[in-house]
Amino acid sequence: MIAINEKGYYGDFGGAYIPEMLHPNVEELRQHYVQIMQEDSFQKEFQQLLKDYVGRPSPLYLAKSLSEHYQTTIYLKREDLNHTGAHKINNTIGQILMAKRLGKTRIIAETGAGQHGVATATVCALMGIQCIVYMGAVDIERQAPNVSRMRMLGAEVRPAVSGSQTLKDATNEAIRDWINNPVDTHYIIGSVVGPHPYPDMVARFQSVISEEMKWQLEEHTGKANPDMIVACVGGGSNAAGAFYHYLNEKDVRLVAVEAAGLGINSGESAATSVLGTEGVIHGSRTLLMQTSDGQIVEPYSISAGLDYPGIGPLHAHLIKSGRAEAVSITDDDALEAAFFLSRKEGIIPALETAHAFSALDKISFQRDDVIVICLSGRGDKDLNTYIKHLDRFSGIGKIS
Ligand SMILES: *Cc1c(COP(=O)(O)O)cnc(C)c1O
Numbered sequence: 289m290i291a292i293n294e295k296g297y298y299g300d301f302g303g304a305y306i307p308e309m310l311h312p313n314v315e316e317l318r319q320h321y322v323q324i325m326q327e328d329s330f331q332k333e334f335q336q337l338l339k340d341y342v343g344r345p346s347p348l349y350l351a352k353s354l355s356e357h358y359q360t361t362i363y364l365k366r367e368d369l370n371h372t373g374a375h376k377i378n379n380t381i382g383q384i385l386m387a388k389r390l391g392k393t394r395i396i397a398e399t400g401a402g403q404h405g406v407a408t409a410t411v412c413a414l415m416g417i418q419c420i421v422y423m424g425a426v427d428i429e430r431q432a433p434n435v436s437r438m439r440m441l442g443a444e445v446r447p448a449v450s451g452s453q454t455l456k457d458a459t460n461e462a463i464r465d466w467i468n469n470p471v472d473t474h475y476i477i478g479s480v481v482g483p484h485p486y487p488d489m490v491a492r493f494q495s496v497i498s499e500e501m502k503w504q505l506e507e508h509t510g511k512a513n514p515d516m517i518v519a520c521v522g523g524g525s526n527a528a529g530a531f532y533h534y535l536n537e538k539d540v541r542l543v544a545v546e547a548a549g550l551g552i553n554s555g556e557s558a559a560t561s562v563l564g565t566e567g568v569i570h571g572s573r574t575l576l577m578q579t580s581d582g583q584i585v586e587p588y589s590i591s592a593g594l595d596y597p598g599i600g601p602l603h604a605h606l607i608k609s610g611r612a613e614a615v616s617i618t619d620d621d622a623l624e625a626a627f628f629l630s631r632k633e634g635i636i637p638a639l640e641t642a643h644a645f646s647a648l649d650k651i652s653f654q655r656d657d658v659i660v661i662c663l664s665g666r667g668d669k670d671l672n673t674y675i676k677h678l679d680r681f682s683g684i685g686k687i688s
Contacts, residue, residue, distance in 0.1 A: 296484020479523025
């Protein structure tokens with residue numbers, strides 16, 4: 289059985305490595321999260337919002353041209369069609385309802401590219417709750433449209449000006465805020481990372497993805513189980529959601545796709561499962577990229593959502609135990625896959641998601657396999673990057 293134990297471990301990975309001062313906040317959440325999520329009134333409100341606000345169930349789409357090209361059967365789980373354009377809203381809806389049940393009146397979040405910040409600002413606007421998003425000063429410069437979106441939605445964006453002024457510095461600022469505001473504030477973490485119970489709570493909120501996949505596949509193919517599920521992994525929340533209800537179904541291959549940046553051995557990469565070693569980052573024991581004396585190595589990927597030096601403890605466990613296969617994809621391969629999917633299926637994916645599609649060129653499968661790819665988000669936010677590469681990749685050889 290693959291399940292979290294009562295201390296928050298998946299095998300060797302997970303737990304809650306937090307400063308003493310954060311203990312009351314995390315402990316309050318740990319004691320109540322499962323019970324609150326199981327209440328009828330919680331489930332009713334959560335399901336209703338997923339349906340009417342997010343637009344679920346997201347379609348499971350048979351990608352005919354892609355299937356023909358790869359000589360197999362490929363379905364796309366269309367998280368790109370959710371409100372705000374990705375899977376992240378599934379988690380922020382769940383956590384805002386959790387915060388309300390815990391009596392919290394103030395929300396904080398960290399964001400890198402701004403996608404989680406926008407998803408958090410959105411649900412805070414929906415519920416009329418104060419929202420503060422910490423973001424590295426460098427990222428505020430780089431991600432101006434998302435900063436404007438958050439402000440338009442009523443959130444306050446606070447710059448993190450220490451260190452490299454990016455995601456990990458924003459995370460440190462958010463933790464500091466939470467320590468200073470333990471009573472009224474809930475911290476919405478954006479992936480299956482952080483101290484227990486966050487990885488498990490976020491995985492449960494995202495598990496709606498595989499819950500829907502089961503009945504949708506049954507409808508399409510007569511069988512609830514595919515042969516393989518492929519998803520990209522930054523922290524790992526869309527992959528956790530897509531894998532969740534198949535974790536103990538041994539006949540389903542699970543493929544986790546990471547960013548290799550400029551190449552695994554280039555020094556500019558985020559391929560944690562290959563380069564990572566065991567250590568503690570952001571409150572949990574997992575695989576992370578670090579030097580021999582424990583300094584975190586700055587990660588790199590063209591896609592901001594995969595540019596993270598660790599992976600969630602669930603994925604560290606799945607990969608180390610052999611339950612999941614890890615594949616690493618470079619910037620260039622991801623770009624090529626994004627242009628290819630756009631031409632073949634009329635779907636422009638997020639750069640993160642494009643990594644998952646590129647994995648089709650790296651893994652083996654059979655003609656009669658059924659493969660599901662989690663199409664985690666749409667590519668509108670990445671248009672500036674795509675425009676830079678338009679000449680290089682339109683008319684590439686693969687596209688006949
Ligand atoms: C944020 C993001 C990711 C990476 O986050 P996970 O927690 O690994 O899912 C992947 N795809 C899209 C579209 C994103 O916005």
